[in-house]
Amino acid sequence: MRKLVLGLALLALLAPGPAAFAEIGTADAVPASTLLLPYFEVDLGNTAGITTLMSINNASASAGVAHVTMWTDEAIPTLTFDIYLTGYDIQTLNIRDIFNGILPVTADAGSDPSDTISHKGALSQDINFPGATGPCATPYVNPALTAVQVAHVRAAHTGQLSPVFNACAGANYGDGIARGYITVDSITQCTLLAPSDPNYFTTLADNRNILWGDYFYVNPTRNLAEGDTLVHIESCPSPSVGNGAGHCPFTGTDYTFYGRYRSVAGQDQREPLGSSFASRYINGGTFTGGTDLIVWRDTKSLATGASGPHVCTQTPAWFPLHQSDVVAFDEQENPTDQCFVIDNVGPPTGGPTNCFPLATQRIKTAGGNPIAAPLTLVSPFGWLFLNLNYTLPSGDPFPGRAQAWVTTIMSAEGRFSVGFSAIQLDNLTTGFPGGFILIP
Numbered sequence: 514m515r516k517l518v519l520g521l522a523l524l525a526l527l528a529p530g531p532a533a534f535a536e537i538g539t540a541d542a543v544p545a546s547t548l549l550l551p552y553f554e555v556d557l558g559n560t561a562g563i564t565t566l567m568s569i570n571n572a573s574a575s576a577g578v579a580h581v582t583m584w585t586d587e588a589i590p591t592l593t594f595d596i597y598l599t600g601y602d603i604q605t606l607n608i609r610d611i612f613n614g615i616l617p618v619t620a621d622a623g624s625d626p627s628d629t630i631s632h633k634g635a636l637s638q639d640i641n642f643p644g645a646t647g648p649c650a651t652p653y654v655n656p657a658l659t660a661v662q663v664a665h666v667r668a669a670h671t672g673q674l675s676p677v678f679n680a681c682a683g684a685n686y687g688d689g690i691a692r693g694y695i696t697v698d699s700i701t702q703c704t705l706l707a708p709s710d711p712n713y714f715t716t717l718a719d720n721r722n723i724l725w726g727d728y729f730y731v732n733p734t735r736n737l738a739e740g741d742t743l744v745h746i747e748s749c750p751s752p753s754v755g756n757g758a759g760h761c762p763f764t765g766t767d768y769t770f771y772g773r774y775r776s777v778a779g780q781d782q783r784e785p786l787g788s789s790f791a792s793r794y795i796n797g798g799t800f801t802g803g804t805d806l807i808v809w810r811d812t813k814s815l816a817t818g819a820s821g822p823h824v825c826t827q828t829p830a831w832f833p834l835h836q837s838d839v840v841a842f843d844e845q846e847n848p849t850d851q852c853f854v855i856d857n858v859g860p861p862t863g864g865p866t867n868c869f870p871l872a873t874q875r876i877k878t879a880g881g882n883p884i885a886a887p888l889t890l891v892s893p894f895g896w897l898f899l900n901l902n903y904t905l906p907s908g909d910p911f912p913g914r915a916q917a918w919v920t921t922i923m924s925a926e927g928r929f930s931v932g933f934s935a936i937q938l939d940n941l942t943t944g945f946p947g948g949f950i951l952i953p
Contacts, residue, residue, distance in 0.1 A: 537749060537760050537784045538942030540934065542742045544572040544722045547770060547783050548579075549744035550695040551809035551918045552873045554730065555609050557667060558689040563735075564609040567728040567743065569697055574600035576621070576638045577723055578649070580700040582707050583611070583666065585683035585693045587829050588812045588872035589821055590707040591669045592662070595647035595700075597621050600637030612670075612691055614656030614663045619648040644703025667691065673825075680822035684871055684884050694809055694873045697743075699724055709774040709816040714781045720748040730922075730932075737802075739922050739932035744809075746770050748782045760942045768911045768941045773813050785941040786811075786916040790899045792935035794841075795923055796879040797893040802924030804878045806897075806935075808869045809918040810834055813905055833870030834915075837900040843892035851888050851897075869901065899935075916941055 548569065556562025569579045579596040592611070596604050597619040604617050620630040623641035630652055633639035642649045656663070665677040670693050672685025683692065696708060699719040706713050729740035749761030763769050763779035770783035794804040812831045814820035819830035839851040852868030868886050869876065878897070881887030901917040924930035 537747060538940035540744075540787065540937040542725070542745050543747065544725050545745035546699045546718075546720055546722050546724065546748035547746040548697040548724050548726050549746060549809070549918065550697075550728050551744055551920060552694055552807045552875060553608050553692065553728075554875070555612055555670075555691045556689065557612060557671065557691055559734065560609075561733045563690070563730060563732040564607060565728060565730055566605065566607050567695070568603055568605045568726045569596060569598070570604075570725045571598040571600060571602045571723055572725055573721070573723040574636055574638055575721075575723070576600055576602075576640050576642060577719070577721065578642055578644070578647075578700050578703055579604075579724060580698045580704065580717075582696045582698075583670075583693060584696065584816075584872070585669055586871045586873045587683050587832070588814070589669070589682040589816050590709055591666050591675075591682065591693075592658075593705055593707050594653070594657070595619075595644070595649065595703045597631055597642060597648035597703075599631050599633050599639045601634060602631065602637065608691075608695075611658075612663070612667055614658035614660075616653045616655065616657040618652050618655065620652040621649055624648060624651055642703065643701065646705050647703045649703035675822065678822035681825040682822045685825075686883055692873070692875075697724060697726070707816075708771050708781075714771065714775060718781060720782055722747050722750075736927050737924055737930045739924070739930045741920060741932050741934060744786070744918055746783050746786070749784070768914055768916065770916070773811065773815060773910055786918050787937035787940050788900070788902045788915055788917055789938040790901070790917070790919040790935040791896060791938055792899070792919060792921045793896045794878045794890070794921075795894055796890065800923045800925055802926040802930070803880075805922040805924070806869075806876045806878060807873070807918075807920035807922065808876060808899075808901075809873045810869060810871070810901060811916045812872050813910055813915060814908075831905060833867035834872075835866045835903045836869065836915075837902045838898070839868060839888070839900070840898040841888070841890050841892070841895055842898070843895040847892075849889070849891055851890075852886060911941075914941055 550567055553565035554563050577598050581594050582590050583592045584590050594616050596617050621642040622639045665675045669675045669682040670691035672683045699721055700717050701719045704717050726743040731738045765779050767779045768785045769781050770785050771781040796803040814831045841849050902915050904912045919935035921935050922932040
């Protein structure tokens with residue numbers, strides 16, 4: 514009888530109930546159809562150096578496939594693969610493994626009839642998932658990547674000549690650390706296409722909001738680790754019900770997360786991120802390691818042509834990305850403009866315009882990085898206002914608007930570190946054009 518009671522209690526706990534509170538266009542950690550790892554680092558020359566860990570989870574009892582796309586810090590896709598998820602499944606990844614050619618081994622019911630790979634729980638669905646690639650056809654046999662593919666991802670994510678592209682696709686810091694970002698989409702069938710490919714969102718993308726996850730930066734050499742939830746990007750509910758449904762479905766004039774990769778805006782039905790953020794910074798005191806900003810940005814450009822793989826002595830057409838304004842306030846509320854195009858808040862001390870020039874980057878608030886111009890903070894303590902909107906010189910699909918994401922990391926070297934998302938000050942959904950402006 515006790516087992517029966519416990520079983521009924523567990524079923525009641527997992528039974529469908531009221532939907533998780535969510536609102537389209539608002540930064541909220543709820544199950545989503547797309548996940549964004551805004552930045553990763555992997556030290557390819559030191560196995561005890563920094564690496565990035567992440568998890569991908571299924572919030573539904575129904576099976577699904579998570580489609581993983583790796584992008585360079587110039588927003589160029591380099592590799593795609595699929596992860597099959599039974600109901601309530603979880604898969605963890607060490608991004609270092611991918612650069613060694615090792616992919617997560619999962620399999621749907623048809624490819625795993627003995628249920629020894631992707632286990633079916635008592636409350637989980639396990640099916641024959643459509644598709645002829647990846648775990649939908651046969652589980653990955655590791656190393657799943659060929660020697661050429663391994664050389665390709667290593668070169669592309671360190672700014673070197675890729676043997677697949679026969680060109681470069683990322684910034685070259687010269688330190689052997691692979692950088693970039695990752696997107697994870699719920700899809701309806703296994704595929705090797707990237708979100709930037711035609712018809713991806715009309716034939717493959719799934720609008721079920723079932724994915725959730727987290728990530729960690731782990732550096733054993735420095736005895737540091739930071740973590741946060743992945744960026745959860747919801748698709749519009751269909752039919753349009755619930756919080757934020759007034760903005761759904763997205764139409765051809767709407768700014769969506771994957772808006773730059775389609776000829777008609779709104780096909781992906783993914784909410785956009787914000788464009789203006791607030792974050793504290795501490796460069797001293799207890800946090801002797803200072804404050805870093807992880808800044809992901811929308812290049813608003815296709816991943817091909819002048820914005821795709823390029824001659825290694827050149828850069829993409831959009832580089833460097835600018836912004837409307839960045840203002841530092843000290844603890845006496847004194848503002849100082851940092852990197853800007855048009856001065857919004859005095860005093861007009863001048864400053865560079867490319868403090869966050871790439872699609873993704875890690876910036877020290879006391880020093881910048883080798884690719885970006887440094888901030889010029891006059892106080893070791895305070896907060897930053899970041900208006901990251903901009904307009905491309907030509908062919909801008911969303912003039913004056915640009916989605917972004919900012920994460921703050923404060924550390925004391927060799928002791929401890931904390932990471933958290935910056936405060937989102939606006940959103941770019943319909944009716945909210947974005948561009949939070951400080952009034953002097």
